[in-house]
Amino acid sequence: MKPSLETRDLTIRFGGHVAVNAVSCAFHPGTLTAIVGPNGAGKTTYFNLISGQLKASAGQVLLGDQDITGLPASARTKRGIGRAFQLTNLFPNLSVMENVRLGVQSQAGAGMQLLQLWSHRRDLIEKTDEILASINMLDKRDAIVGALPHGDQRKLEVALLSALEPEIFMFDEPTAGMSVDEVPTVLDLIRAVKARGNKTILLVEHKMDVVRSLADRIIVLHNGQLVADGEPAEVIASPVVQEAYLGISPDAQMEGIAHG
Template structure:
């Protein structure tokens, strides 16, 4: 049975939440996917997760967001154990997530994608059949979030017709509309044109600094990530082998030997 979690918007007005992962493990068959993962992410902080392909980064995100059930360990949001909570319960508690591939509604407009998320946040349903007026509170909130990510001018465009970089920005607007307190970004720069990277970085930084969200992100572009985050967790064969400031991680001989010295990107 899932652990009861707060769901009303007024119960989570404080932005940012602490994420605590303790002794997390995942075994599938005879294979160990995650092993004794421990991570303490302070409320309102911006933390990066790097590691070679197959290190367990996305699996860790899947465990935190509830898509997979760990076989050992504990996950807590602001001290509340959510290890067995459902995906919807974690979302109601303020946990948001993007994926490596877009999870938008491609045939709905940019505005409708964000408005749908805001509609749920205001206590409404996620029904696509309810189309409010331009003065509806959810619509006004959606427009404000689109303005924050610089997509107001594409509000009427179908989400499937915008560029990949704009889709990533739209996903951030959707997360903001859900009133997420902890945001998991899985490779937000993947496939984004070089000209769109700077704008996306600013959107992520604003989400953390201005909205107060706690942000945990996996990113292959090490140079971009190191200039953005406050701390970096390095994963290697399902475990975290280092967790420190970007400079200290880069200088860590264990990290250099196990990961950076290979010459491969995360």
Template sequence: MDHPTTGTTEAPPAPQQRPGRGLGSPEASAAVLATDALTWRIGEVAIVDGVSLQLHPGEFLGVIGPNGAGKTSLFNLISGLRAVTAGRVLLHGADITTLAPHRRAQRGLGRTFQSSSVFGSLSVRENVRLAVQAHRGGSLALWRRAAAYREVAERADECLATVGLGARGDALAGTLAHGEKRKLEIALLLAGEPSVLLLDEPMAGVSAEDVPELVEVIRELTAHSGRSVLMVEHHMDVILDLADRIAVMHHGALLACDTPDAVMANATVQEAYLGEGL
């Protein structure tokens, strides 16, 4: 399907925000990432329907909803893989709505995807070194300077240590277990030194015994670094464990956004989703 182009279609009314969460509020002005009535339509069908969210420094915001709720489509709009029909995306207060994905990455926005994407024929360490080099604008000339090579290698090792793969650097990426590949993808993300992370279903395909360790890796992404995380996940126990707030999507729109306890107690959310096993 071709990507739609940015249009002038009038956005539908944004879902009501809690007091103090509007884009003109002090809380919103401090947001590292904000969407303003973000909308994506295919013909008359709204895939993402007037979503307004704010992500604050060091915050972990979970996004839940069943298949077809518009969660990944929201990520595609935020990261620039889809052109919006209406609305805005703000990163650190700057409007990035029309920027290409790589320009958003250069400004500190990093994203993982549901499907694993690593170079299986390269070692784990080589995968991350290439990501570090790409982020720093390296060329072949970079490798001719010993000091620069050491800097890249040291940064790659730091990223691997952060995700618990420090001892697996020499292994071929293609031989990793699925949970380890997820960790490697996060290491590749960290190589770009993002301040805002979009994690799209990182637990997808991960075995039950590997989930707790991956949860701890993800928890550390915000614990000491000041990074902010927006994460889509179907595992409600994971979301409840990690998230400061939870956004609930329903047919492309924002149904609720509040603390985990408040969301779990929300009768509308219970009726729409929790009864379906989210």
């Protein structure tokens, strides 16, 4: 199957520091790929290079057959790359309903035009309420987003990204800062996207239980380099991941086995 998204020798340097170092990786529709690694490994920087928040020093980003390396983030979004950030990226002075409404209007091709259209589009109103119901926030539809707890803002951002229906979904630590009770709602939204079977999903996540429950594939970055790529059980068990991500050296693993 042809990749929907691909990076070829993707690299970025900040002065003398190489934050992402010649990473080549292909991603396919219907697959959720988790990107893991220790703090400072280059995961979010790699995401920023793909979505266009940062400009590559070298290498390419391909969206299907299109080389989008030189395009800004806005142009990549229009071509189907959707990104949810570590820090919420919402309209804080608008209501919950208005935030979702803008996403629904955009996806339906109504753009931001003429607010009076909104009141006459029952289908769009129903779609907005359906999205709010999926995150248990119908009762907060009139609340101002900036006044919401962090967990509600995270849920809303993931729901809004789903409403936009991009071809490529990029989730950067979607459960960060959420309570244990709130996490399942966000994970269910991601599972619903995955269940469609035709979307490409990239997920940066520190919580290994979340990774295990969602990922079809794991890639591991360490010091800006791709050091492992494969099925979750295989990658998590590999010595390079045990050492780089979990801080367990091969000697300690052998000692643990000897004392097991």
